[in-house]
Amino acid sequence: MQDHRNIEKQDKREHLLEVAERLFAQNGYEAVSIRDLATEAGVNVAMVSYYFQSKDNLFKTLLENRMPKTRAILEELLASDITSWEKLSKVIDMYIDKFFSGRAFHRIIMRELSLQQRPEHVKLIADNMGRNMQIIRAMIEEGQEKGQFRYVDSELTISSIFGTLSTAINNQPLMCILMKEPDPEHVYGEVYRERFRKHIKSMLQAHLLAPGRS
Amino acid sequence: MQDHRNIEKQDKREHLLEVAERLFAQNGYEAVSIRDLATEAGVNVAMVSYYFQSKDNLFKTLLENRMPKTRAILEELLASDITSWEKLSKVIDMYIDKFFSGRAFHRIIMRELSLQQRPEHVKLIADNMGRNMQIIRAMIEEGQEKGQFRYVDSELTISSIFGTLSTAINNQPLMCILMKEPDPEHVYGEVYRERFRKHIKSMLQAHLLAPGRS
DNA sequence: AAAAAAACTAAACAAACGTTTGATTTTTAG
DNA sequence: CTAAAAATCAAACGTTTGTTTAGTTTTTTT
Numbered sequence: 020m021q022d023h024r025n026i027e028k029q030d031k032r033e034h035l036l037e038v039a040e041r042l043f044a045q046n047g048y049e050a051v052s053i054r055d056l057a058t059e060a061g062v063n064v065a066m067v068s069y070y071f072q073s074k075d076n077l078f079k080t081l082l083e084n085r086m087p088k089t090r091a092i093l094e095e096l097l098a099s100d101i102t103s104w105e106k107l108s109k110v111i112d113m114y115i116d117k118f119f120s121g122r123a124f125h126r127i128i129m130r131e132l133s134l135q136q137r138p139e140h141v142k143l144i145a146d147n148m149g150r151n152m153q154i155i156r157a158m159i160e161e162g163q164e165k166g167q168f169r170y171v172d173s174e175l176t177i178s179s180i181f182g183t184l185s186t187a188i189n190n191q192p193l194m195c196i197l198m199k200e201p202d203p204e205h206v207y208g209e210v211y212r213e214r215f216r217k218h219i220k221s222m223l224q225a226h227l228l229a230p231g232r233s
Numbered sequence: 234m235q236d237h238r239n240i241e242k243q244d245k246r247e248h249l250l251e252v253a254e255r256l257f258a259q260n261g262y263e264a265v266s267i268r269d270l271a272t273e274a275g276v277n278v279a280m281v282s283y284y285f286q287s288k289d290n291l292f293k294t295l296l297e298n299r300m301p302k303t304r305a306i307l308e309e310l311l312a313s314d315i316t317s318w319e320k321l322s323k324v325i326d327m328y329i330d331k332f333f334s335g336r337a338f339h340r341i342i343m344r345e346l347s348l349q350q351r352p353e354h355v356k357l358i359a360d361n362m363g364r365n366m367q368i369i370r371a372m373i374e375e376g377q378e379k380g381q382f383r384y385v386d387s388e389l390t391i392s393s394i395f396g397t398l399s400t401a402i403n404n405q406p407l408m409c410i411l412m413k414e415p416d417p418e419h420v421y422g423e424v425y426r427e428r429f430r431k432h433i434k435s436m437l438q439a440h441l442l443a444p445g446r447s
Numbered sequence: 448a449a450a451a452a453a454a455c456t457a458a459a460c461a462a463a464c465g466t467t468t469g470a471t472t473t474t475t476a477g
Numbered sequence: 478c479t480a481a482a483a484a485t486c487a488a489a490c491g492t493t494t495g496t497t498t499a500g501t502t503t504t505t506t507t
Contacts (some may be wrong), residue, residue: 194359
């Protein structure tokens with residue numbers, strides 16, 4: 020059941036983090052016991068406390084390690100020499116891949132954010148995502164100032180982009196029913212990614228671009 | 234701390250359900266112990282098992298009791314003699330109130346759906362929401378057949394409506410940062426509801442309505 | 448007023464939790 | 478090769494969990 024094939028010495032800590040990420044994503048923070056984690060990773064229960072002091076600290080390490088380094092990409096995009104719409108378009112491409120490929124990880128952080136039970140986790144996540152959102156807001160407002168975008172509600176527009184994607188990855192069973200897709204994993208495959216890409220872009224285009232423009 | 238003011242005899246069961254709903258919404262299913270619940274409701278721990286057999290069954294009772302009787306409203310709307318856009322517009326009005334006013338309850342069911350840990354809960358929720366979504370889909374496709382709506386991706390359009398709202402109520406701290414609103418409760422007040430209403434309708438209008446129409 | 452049913456309680460249950468201990472093995476350094 | 482350091486382990490710690498038991502009080506029924 021477990022996959023302990025050649026866990027090198029110094030990789031054991033890393034291996035624990037990987038298994039933890041998968042289990043947390045599958046079952047949620049509280050539902051994963053240190054014993055589950057240790058068994059699945061093929062190490063002794065005490066190793067978790069040994070490496071991470073506590074379960075809570077293991078989770079925070081996970082957050083900090085994997086917390087997307089997206090901001091650099093976003094800032095570069097904002098500063099780049101393309102139209103505001105092209106910037107937004109690339110942002111959407113990036114987030115679809117990020118959310119769909121890393122959906123396990125995103126389920127964890129969304130759950131922690133929603134639960135609001137561990138303040139340190141909430142702060143870490145909200146600050147990070149919040150700053151990314153501000154960059155996207157700057158892109159929208161740039162387009163508005165240049166007369167390329169209508170003066171839509173930029174904050175709620177961002178909220179709709181994130182909402183569409185995060186709801187999709189968070190509610191797999193509902194998506195299956197809505198899409199009439201029997202295979203639960205298939206809804207995150209390339210076909211559906213393309214569909215989301217097309218939908219979000221076309222909706223945003225209609226929403227943002229002044230009538231008469233392409 | 235607790236509010237036991239005049240709990241009439243036969244109301245004790247109901248009172249337990251109310252307190253449970255509030256606690257589950259605030260802290261999540263697993264984080265609420267029977268002892269927390271009993272203390273907060275001012276009853277003996279054994280009463281929960283007495284009335285509901287198990288914690289799991291208490292939750293299912295909560296779901297069935299409060300599971301929105303929205304479908305009737307939706308079906309009536311679908312059959313009514315107004316334009317497809319007016320139908321959708323009323324759907325949005327209804328869901329904004331439903332999500333914002335009952336956000337505690339919706340946080341619970343969204344969390345259960347996302348967690349996918351208790352299959353019975355998932356089925357109950359997904360079936361219910363799925364059927365509601367199919368009605369909205371029928372509204373959109375009706376508008377398309379009548380030539381009033383563009384041939385957008387109806388399923389993902391629904392996903393965007395629900396996504397915008399459910400992300401808003403699920404990620405309170407993030408919304409505060411995005412909106413630069415210092416008071417966490419204020420983001421669900423009337424001012425913001427109106428803002429969401431306006432945003433969603435204007436976005437959907439641009440998305441759905443063929444150019445040239447109002 | 449007596450009997451039956453329902454409501455309620457304090458105490459205990461076994462199981463699972465995160466964490467610690469103290470000893471043992473393995474790795475590293477001198 | 479030897480001694481210090483790091484890594485690993487089985488076992489136990491004290492809590493907390495959901496649930497049950499067995500007895501008491503209250504309400505309803507006759």
